[in-house]
Each structure stands twice: as C-alpha cells, then as structure tokens.
Amino acid sequence: MMKSLQRILYVGLLVVTSAVMADTIALRDDHPNVYYVKKGDTLWDISGRFLENPWQWPELWHDNPDIDNPHLIYPGDEIRLFWQDGEPRLTVNRDNVKRTKLSDGTVKLTPRVREVDRDSAIPAIPMSAIQSYLKDALVMDRDEILAAPYLIGGQDRRVVFGMGDTVYARDPEDRFADLQRRYGIYRVGEEYVDPETQEVLGYEARRIGLASVRDQEEDMTTLEVIRSSEDVRVDDRLFQQPDREVRAVLYPHAPDEKITGNIIRFFDRINSVARNDVVVINKGEREGMEPGHVLEIFQQGELVRDRQQDEMVRLPRTKAGTLVLFRVHEKVSYGLIMESTRPIYMQDIVESPEGSY
Incomplete structure (x- = not known):
C-alpha cells in the first residue's frame, strides 16, 4: 500500500513538474538555433522566434561573462540557443573579432574593440507605438x-x-x-x-x-x-512637462500574483483594437502593477440556451491576445497589445499568464 502511494505521489509530482516546465520553457516548434539581431528588432519579436511566450525570455537567459550587460542587445549581436543540464538556454554573443583572409587561404583573427551607444540598444517593445502616450x-x-x-x-x-x-x-x-x-x-x-x-x-x-x-x-x-x-x-x-522616456530597460515579465482586470479604454478606434494598439486597464500601482508586466487578454464566452436542459449557460472564455504595461498610475495602467488572434473589445478580461503565479 505504501509503495503504491509513493508511486502515485511520484507520478503526480512528475505531472506537476512537467506542467510547470511546459509553462516555463515553451520553445516554438520552428525555433532557430541562432538569430542575428537587426536594426528595427524588438526584444519581444526576437523572443517570439524562440519561445511560445515571448515574455519568458528572462527564464531562459544565460549570462555571458564577456558581456557587461547581456540584457542590452544591439544590432549585429548573435542570439544562440543551447542546452544546459537538459534545459534550453539563450545567450548573446558579441563578435569582437576581425577576420582577414590571407593570400595562402588562412584566416587571421584580430581582436578589436566594438563601441556601442547604449541608446542604440534594441527596445523590449516598439517605442514608436507608445511614445506619444508617455508624453x-x-x-x-x-x-x-x-x-x-x-x-x-x-x-x-x-x-x-x-x-x-x-x-x-x-x-x-x-x-x-x-x-x-x-x-x-x-x-x-x-x-x-x-x-x-x-x-x-x-x-x-x-x-x-x-x-x-x-x-x-x-x-x-x-x-x-x-x-x-x-x-x-x-x-x-x-x-508641468514630465520626463517619461522609456528605453530598452523596460523588460516584459509576469506579475508575482494573479491579477484580473478589464480593458476600460482604447484610443482612435470605435469598436475594437488589435496588435500595436494602446489600451487602458482598471488596475494600477495599488494592485501591484508595474511597467513591463505582461497580461493575457480573454473574452467572455457567449451566453447560450441549452435546449436539452432548458437553461442558459455560458460558453468557455477564449484567449484573444497579450499586452504589456508600459505606464502605470495609481488606479489605472496603459498597455500595448503585443499579440492578438481576434478583435479585442471594451470590457475584455486581462489576467496574469497561466502558470506564472
């Protein structure tokens, strides 16, 4: 009896662990092993090439001791996927070697200093979509x-x-x-x-x-x-005019606790919004919100009549997209929609990503 119970607990633990790992390390089926950063990229876009959930970038990050600040990524950098202790990791390589091909066919490698301006680091999310709302x-x-x-x-x-x-x-x-x-x-x-x-x-x-x-x-x-x-x-x-510039230091991450709210405002749209549109939600600093928080967007299921039971029932809700908060006030926050699989409407639900709390 004891062995059976232990076996059940062990199998249960494996299932739970596998579920957590699935949420934590969800690689895309078509992920590359190497990606070279280009001008115009965002951290979200690059992460989305490797991960099902781009906001999970920090969970797979592997520090490179040769890079002073690996979270500042520049055009020309190499993002590489590798495996460590059976788990995927992402790292950045910055090529500081000049290659010269000699007359005999050999290649001469010469170390060089590469100077980069911090302001040229790629942003986490497209700044052009949010700067006007910041100012x-x-x-x-x-x-x-x-x-x-x-x-x-x-x-x-x-x-x-x-x-x-x-x-x-x-x-x-x-x-x-x-x-x-x-x-x-x-x-x-x-x-x-x-x-x-x-x-x-x-x-x-x-x-x-x-x-x-x-x-x-x-x-x-x-x-x-x-x-x-x-x-x-x-x-x-x-x-007075506040200084509200947001640069590449804003990185998407999940809230520590489960948060549930609603979209209460969008701009320059009449009926619905989609990817790269800005919305306002009814949660702010008092609920623990902070810039960079990622929330998933859900739509309430339709209310239909079950003719067999002669009663009204609500269909399951559907995920419609993902947003990132970039400006947080005491009671409301501004968010940029990063992904949308269907039109997003007023009163749609926003919630902490499943498995993050």
Missing part, C-alpha cells in the same frame, strides 16, 4: 485638475487659439509659486470608471499643445502657444 497623456484625480492653472482668454477676445497666439492663464490657488518656463496645455476628457465597482479611477488629461511663459504678474501669466495638435480653448489646463 501626451496624464491621469489625474478631480482635486489635481481643479487645482491646476487654466486658460481664461487670449488676444482679440477669441476663445479658440493656435500656434503663435498669446494666451493668458490664471492660478488663484498657488499663484504660480513654482513657475516653469514651459507648460503643456491639456484638455480633460475621459472619466475612467471601474466596471465592477463603479469607482471613479481618474480622469484622462490629454496634451493638445505646448506654451512658453512670456510674463507673470501675481496669479496671471502670459504665454505664447508654440505648438498645438488641435484648437486650444478657454478652460484648458496647464501642467
């Missing part, structure tokens, strides 16, 4: 918005302004105590509401222009609109 969108609470300086008018008694126009802003609360040289002009728009609890999670403040300070007297400031993407209007708010 042009804020999420504020009601008190922050009410306390911000606001436009009260401009030249020629107009209420709509553009590049080159003079405008006037007022700050009755702080009287421009910390006056900046430039301000972003923001328009308050979307109210973010949690679909489950109906809690107001914040308000979207979208940058529509940039203004330079020309003069200041008490609580009134004179500014010139030096850039605008649309009409600037009375009551638009002024906010």
Whole structure:
C-alpha cells in the first residue's frame, strides 16, 4: 500500500513538474538555433522566434561573462540557443573579432574593440507605438485638475487659439509659486470608471499643445502657444512637462500574483483594437502593477440556451491576445497589445499568464 502511494505521489509530482516546465520553457516548434539581431528588432519579436511566450525570455537567459550587460542587445549581436543540464538556454554573443583572409587561404583573427551607444540598444517593445502616450497623456484625480492653472482668454477676445497666439492663464490657488518656463496645455476628457465597482479611477488629461511663459504678474501669466495638435480653448489646463522616456530597460515579465482586470479604454478606434494598439486597464500601482508586466487578454464566452436542459449557460472564455504595461498610475495602467488572434473589445478580461503565479 505504501509503495503504491509513493508511486502515485511520484507520478503526480512528475505531472506537476512537467506542467510547470511546459509553462516555463515553451520553445516554438520552428525555433532557430541562432538569430542575428537587426536594426528595427524588438526584444519581444526576437523572443517570439524562440519561445511560445515571448515574455519568458528572462527564464531562459544565460549570462555571458564577456558581456557587461547581456540584457542590452544591439544590432549585429548573435542570439544562440543551447542546452544546459537538459534545459534550453539563450545567450548573446558579441563578435569582437576581425577576420582577414590571407593570400595562402588562412584566416587571421584580430581582436578589436566594438563601441556601442547604449541608446542604440534594441527596445523590449516598439517605442514608436507608445511614445506619444508617455508624453501626451496624464491621469489625474478631480482635486489635481481643479487645482491646476487654466486658460481664461487670449488676444482679440477669441476663445479658440493656435500656434503663435498669446494666451493668458490664471492660478488663484498657488499663484504660480513654482513657475516653469514651459507648460503643456491639456484638455480633460475621459472619466475612467471601474466596471465592477463603479469607482471613479481618474480622469484622462490629454496634451493638445505646448506654451512658453512670456510674463507673470501675481496669479496671471502670459504665454505664447508654440505648438498645438488641435484648437486650444478657454478652460484648458496647464501642467508641468514630465520626463517619461522609456528605453530598452523596460523588460516584459509576469506579475508575482494573479491579477484580473478589464480593458476600460482604447484610443482612435470605435469598436475594437488589435496588435500595436494602446489600451487602458482598471488596475494600477495599488494592485501591484508595474511597467513591463505582461497580461493575457480573454473574452467572455457567449451566453447560450441549452435546449436539452432548458437553461442558459455560458460558453468557455477564449484567449484573444497579450499586452504589456508600459505606464502605470495609481488606479489605472496603459498597455500595448503585443499579440492578438481576434478583435479585442471594451470590457475584455486581462489576467496574469497561466502558470506564472
């Protein structure tokens, strides 16, 4: 009896271990053994050539002592798959050897120093898809918005302004105590509401222009609109310009715990979004979210009638894609959709990848 029980426990352990390993090391059937990094690559794309789940890159990473920082990868680097102790590993090789073919047919190898600019390292995700959201969108609470300086008018008694126009802003609360040289002009728009609890999670403040300070007297400031993407209007708010550049240091990884949320906003689309679109979810810093977190996207199964049992039942949910968070606020986060197998809709479910918690 004891041996049978031990055998059951042993087999069970193997099954569990195999399941965990399957989640941890899921190589693509058509994976290459070697890949040479090209300009325009992203870490996600390269990982996707080797792995079923590209965000699992760090779990297969093998440090190369010849590379100061192996997580900074550059065009021309060689990504190689090899096996160590029965497990797959990925490593980067940076060729610092010059090859010269001599007249007798032999090849002379000469070590050389290869200088690379850190800013030329390939990014983890496509920066071009998210830079405008890093610079042009804020999420504020009601008190922050009410306390911000606001436009009260401009030249020629107009209420709509553009590049080159003079405008006037007022700050009755702080009287421009910390006056900046430039301000972003923001328009308050979307109210973010949690679909489950109906809690107001914040308000979207979208940058529509940039203004330079020309003069200041008490609580009134004179500014010139030096850039605008649309009409600037009375009551638009002024906010300081944050430095929100994200470079190659952002690496996708799974949350430590199971997180479940919903997509509550997308941009420049009416009905659905797909790969390389940006969405907002109803989870943020207070739920432990951080830049680089990977979440899978699911769609709730359709509610159908079981005619045999004469009752309504819900079909199983379906995975629709994967996203990576790149900007996290207290109660909401911005994410870039990295993969989509079907159109993604408002209220779709986001969840920590299976096997990661």
